[in-house]
Amino acid sequence: MVHGEQTDDLLEDRPGRKAAQEAGARAPLAEAGLSKADVRALARKLGLSVAEAPPLACLATRFPVGAHITAEELARVQAAEDVLAGMGLSNYRARWHGDLVRIEVPPDDIFRLVEPDTRRYLVARLSALGFRYVTLDLAGYHAGPMVGAGRQGPEGSAGGAER
Structure with a gap:
C-alpha cells in the first residue's frame, strides 16, 4: 500500500500520517525526496492533466x-x-x-x-x-488541518473560539 505524501508534507502535522504508518503504507514520493513542486514538474513533463490541479487535502x-x-x-x-x-x-x-x-x-x-x-x-x-x-466561518478559508483556538485567519485575524 502506498500514499502520496511528499517532502513538503513532512513539514506539517498531517492527521493521516500516523494511520498510514500503522497500516504499513509507504510514501514513495517522500522516500525519493520529491517536493510538491517536483511532483508537479514531473506531471507536466509526462503531460498529465493533474499537473495544474488544485491540491486536495485528506x-x-x-x-x-x-x-x-x-x-x-x-x-x-x-x-x-x-x-x-x-x-x-x-x-x-x-x-x-x-x-x-x-x-x-x-x-x-x-x-x-x-x-x-x-x-x-x-x-x-x-x-x-x-x-x-x-x-x-467569517475568518475565511484555511488550508490544512483543523487546529486549536486562536488559529490565524487568512488576513491574520484570530479565528473563532471553537477551533
Missing part, C-alpha cells in the same frame, strides 16, 4: 485533530463539499463539528454565500445531509 483534515472518524462522517463531509463544488466554488472546506458544519471559503466568496437564495439553498442541502447547524 478529508481527515476536516475533523479535529485526534478525533475518531467514522466512514459515515467522512461521507457526510464529502457530500457537503460536493455541494460547495457544485456551486462553482474552487477553494472551500466543510469542517465537522458533530451536528454543526462550518463552511470555509475565501473572503471574496463569503458575500456570495449569504445572498438570500444561495443561503437558503446551502442550508437546505446541508441540512438534508443531517447537519442541524450550518455556519459560515
